[in-house]
Amino acid sequence: MSKKSYRAKPSDGIAFVSGASSGIGRAVVIELAERGYSVAAMARRADDLRELAATRPAQIFAYPGDVRDTAGNRTLIAQIEKDQGPIALAFLNAGLSLHVEREGFDAALVAQTYAVNVQGTANCLDPLLAAMAQRHRGQIAINASLAGYNGLPSSAIYGSSKAALIYMAEALSQMYREAGVTLQVINHGFVRTAMTDQEKDFAQPYKIEPEAAAKIICDGFERGGFEIAFPWQLTALSKFIRALPYAAKFKLMDYAVNRAKKP
Incomplete structure (x- = not known):
């Protein structure tokens, strides 16, 4: 029988948040x-x-610190644990979305986006998983997106980076469960941040403030379960579209994208 999933408490150690200077990360730190x-x-x-x-x-x-610095991340996380004690809960939130990808596919933009969203997350995961597995206790949440569920026009780069994080979280959740490490993924819709504020051409339904998102996310840390997804309306729609045959999916996606375009 597998172990019950670990859920961190403040008495177990400290929390660690990357991408903490603004937006969702800053709000989660405060929460x-x-x-x-x-x-x-x-x-x-x-x-x-x-x-x-x-x-x-x-x-x-x-x-x-910069999540893109592999060696620097390892050193920084070791320093945090030396200064503050063991990290019981980690929220890997640092991410990048480049509006210029709307103009067309560019391999350089893939490298730039993946360096933060995928490799940057991996650079934090590496030392965190090693330390937590050694203690047989830890909780790590990876900030992905509902955009990772389906191929969205004009979001091939950002969306695919988030799809990679969802896959990574799913695999690691199974790999590290017996070691006492809980993995979670946050798949959210529109949250008011500098990232979403740059999107002027599309409607952003059910958009919420970062403080509201932080409460939902932290409630999810405490509740447990693999996925923290919100809002429920966009989550349900995204999962429904993902389950469709491709011909129906592409037709529905075309309709939804055209409806979302601002006049």
């Missing part, structure tokens, strides 16, 4: 602190991290 965690916040923008840490200096600690 976790509200729920009693000490939080190591990581992002490239050191000034924004320091401003965030200053809001709760006894609970939020700034660790500037």
Whole structure:
């Protein structure tokens, strides 16, 4: 019989959040602190991290770093555990969406996006999984997207990077369950961030504020289960489309995309 999935508590150790300087990451840092965690916040923008840490200096600690730096991530996560104690809960949130991909496919954009979204996540996963498996306890949540469910026109690069994260989370969840490490994936719709604010040509139904998203995400950390998906309307539609035969899927996707275009 497999072990019951581990769910982290503030008494078990600290939380770690990448991409913490703005948007969903920043909101989750604050929400976790509200729920009693000490939080190591990581992002490239050191000034924004320091401003965030200053809001709760006894609970939020700034660790500037770049998820693209493989060796640097390993060193940084080791330093966090040396300074603050074991990481019980990690939210791997750092991500990139380049609006210029709407203009056409470009291999350089693939490399740039995957370097953050896929390789950057892997660079954090590597040391976290090793440390948590050694302790036989840990929880890691990977921020993906509902965009990873289906091939969306004009989102071949971003969407496929998120699809890769969903696959990775599914595989690792099964690989590390017996080691006491819980893997989760967050598949969300539209959240108001600098990323979504750059989209001017399409409607963004059921768009919510990052603070509301953070509450849903942190509730999901506490509740457990593999997937944290919201809003339910877009989740249900995305899963329905994913199950269709390709001829029907492409016809429905064409209709949905045309409806979503702003006049």
